[in-house]
Amino acid sequence: MSSHGAVATKRAPGGGGKRVWRDLPWVALFLGPNFVLFFVFTAFPIVFGLAVSFLKWNIVEPWSFVGLANYRQLIFQDPLTWKTITITAYYTVGVLPVSLALSLFFATLLNQRIRALGFWRGIFFLPMVTSGVAIALVWKWLYAYQFGAVNWLIALVGIQRQNWLFSPTLVMPAIIVVAIWAAMPVQIIFFLAGLQNVPKDLYEAAAIDGAGRWQSFAHVTWPMISPTVFFLTVITFIHSMTGGFDIVWNMTQGGPVDASNLYIVQLFRTAFVYFQMGYASAMAYALFVVVLIFTIFQWKVQDRWVHYG
16 A cells, blocks of 8 residues: 555656646636737837837837937926926826815715615716716816806806816816816725725724714724725826826817926827827836836835724
């Protein structure tokens, strides 16, 4: 028995190896298309884009290697760089905290037992199934000077009509409102999931200890949903820094006088209007580095306010 067991033990690795080789065609059949799509549409564009950032190339003419010249121009020579960064930072600071606060507020309301709950949830989730282009066109109509609903409403309370999308001082607040409205559905869904996972006995224990509504929120709700808040903070920050193109491009195309010219809009214009592919690639990788640094920073400081378990 012992010798037979030893033989079986010695043969097992060989048999397992044959089984692995026999299963490789099935592995390739199921995973192969995914790997092909990943390398063709993800890995290769990333490497190719990084290589292009060191070139001077307009697609039509032959490329020439310029080294770090595109990055030097971006940081030290292009006056639009810091203007678009400032506008993008303004956009991010406007969207991030307000959208999270409003989403948490409405998620808390939707988590209650109220009449027509399904109807109200559908109303708040409506922007989620609407394309960015449609959102931009609808809000562009709402902001219209002569017949827009926004100017009609403020005129009812005696406020003068405003040229929202053609005023350098009003265009960004107007776009931020649209971006907040578009970002809230996803945030509400995550907040609802987080709120519904808070154990009810914690609220009961807090009530027994004499905690009021705000104390229960500060000492029970907030610590329990802090991982959700952290997750939404990270993804909303990334989306605000790299997104907003569809809304801005279809509402203002970065105007008036570059007042709403987000960094991502200028990147698109550089690549597909001016066909400066090398410079646009440098802009893209500079944005990637900035977003990566801020994301890592958020991960480093999460231990100070995020509570797991």
